[in-house]
Amino acid sequence: MKFFVLQNPKADERTAVTDFLPVDGSRTGEAPRCSACGRFIGMLPLLPPVRVELETWGTNFGDIAFGPSEELLVSARFWKLYQDSDLTGLIDVGSVEVVKLKSHQKPRKAAPRYHCCRVGLSKAAVDDAKSALEREEPATCKECRLGGIIKRIRRVVLEPSSWSGEDNFFSRGLPGTILASEKFEKFCRENQISNCLLIPAEEFSFDHYTRRT
Numbered sequence: 001m002k003f004f005v006l007q008n009p010k011a012d013e014r015t016a017v018t019d020f021l022p023v024d025g026s027r028t029g030e031a032p033r034c035s036a037c038g039r040f041i042g043m044l045p046l047l048p049p050v051r052v053e054l055e056t057w058g059t060n061f062g063d064i065a066f067g068p069s070e071e072l073l074v075s076a077r078f079w080k081l082y083q084d085s086d087l088t089g090l091i092d093v094g095s096v097e098v099v100k101l102k103s104h105q106k107p108r109k110a111a112p113r114y115h116c117c118r119v120g121l122s123k124a125a126v127d128d129a130k131s132a133l134e135r136e137e138p139a140t141c142k143e144c145r146l147g148g149i150i151k152r153i154r155r156v157v158l159e160p161s162s163w164s165g166e167d168n169f170f171s172r173g174l175p176g177t178i179l180a181s182e183k184f185e186k187f188c189r190e191n192q193i194s195n196c197l198l199i200p201a202e203e204f205s206f207d208h209y210t211r212r213t
């Protein structure tokens, strides 16, 4: 099975780059905790009604808009296609009201209706050694696999047989990196989903400590 990392294509494809921020005072639920060690394993989940400020950088609205936490906004077109497919992993939060639109270029069309969904946590666990993943402190909990800020990662390799089958997911041990299945990549390609960069997991890397070790 091949996996991908879903990213905001900021530098690569600017025509439909779209971001959002929940408005001040948005309702949130409780952050999830690890059932074994009690540590927080996710951010505060956004609750409906979802009201956002939308920001576009090109002349088109993206089918996906990226935000500051674990939610994505997806266009009504995307959401209908996704629901009609057999893809899983995006959890329904609710419809979205755009209260403010900031466009850096004049949009060619009116904004689509957006739907908010959250990326769920999978049983999939990142393999630290095979991913060349370095943490500030080693992971101590076998369940959540968290252990200090991640300094760098050279690729994403999941532990064999740990993936629980979602097409969009966060893996244990690698918070904030949205992973996707081969099936999701095909779905996006065939439906020309915009503002959607899918990097093969073996090519994804980051280094937050380039000047230090």
Ligand SMILES: [Zn+2]
Binding pocket: 034, 035, 036, 037, 038, 039, 141, 142, 143, 144, 145, 146
């Ligand atoms: Zn834990």
